[in-house]
Amino acid sequence: MSRPPGRKQENHKISRDLFVLTYGALVAQLCKDYERDEDVNSCLDRMGYSIGIRLIDDFLAHSDVKKCRSYSETADVIAQVAFKMYLGVTPSVSCCSAAGNEFSLILDKNPLVDFVEELPAERASLCYCNLLCGVIRGALEMVQLAAEVTFLQDRLRGDAVTEIGITFLRKAEDRKHKRK
């Protein structure tokens, strides 16, 4: 059976659909299991953290990134390389603090919510993509960068864009060898 030329891209898309659909089914199941939004959010964050600490190995193995020398370089790598590799989108990065340790990634297209129209009324404070926060936090922790990652704005909750805020926390001791 001869395949049409666009098949490979389609397969790629289906793989991504598989991930998005699975994520949706997971959130739906968690909503059934937990009554409070905070429980679902924290569960998603914990799962994301476990995924992040493992995903970083895969990321470093597949990408060619060199050591990042600053927080802003790290944020750029997350946005331009990691997001592109795993979700196919490139959020824009902006630095929002004078100290240079707070960044925000603005996603105008969020593939995770491809099949979500809107949150149900009783789940108004559900952070649908909270897994992403956990993933970023876990991945950064494995490269010795402690960070707090939260959703500053969420299109599903009525805001204009989806914005993820990353705050790098300064370490108490000075590290001699600074890795990525």
Place this chain on the structure above:
Amino acid sequence: MADEAIFLLLHNEMVAGLYRAAEQGEGENGRCTTKLESMGFRVGQGLIERFTKDTARFKDELDIMKFICKDFWTTVFKKQIDNLRTNHQGIYVLQDNKFRLLTQISAGKQYLEHAPKYLAFTCGLIRGGLSNLGIKSIVTAEVSSMPACKFQVMIQKM
């Protein structure tokens, strides 16, 4: 490639998370498999719709099963089913000698008792896909030695 990694990690995390919650909660272990299977069912339904948007109509049941074994399995697990057997009376056995979701767990009999947890989602996936193609079925899986596993599909005549 990259796509595979996140799905694999998400799937393993789902299994771990559900079982962890069950341990801390009421301890209804059997429900976890049902939950995973029903999640797989939902995903399978949606996925098969998007996948077969432009494919030609299937001639018969066997054609559908071959589609699942070749195209569907290749797109989801990056390889084809290694062996499809049928008794031509509604029972199909799909054998995968190197099932992607089990390759990272073990290569033999170690952890065999944990293997079914990782197959429930895929059973649901197959059942959901078939359901949206108009076939009502029951899908079970068995593992004798990882990473090879067999999925048994029993077509229910409506």
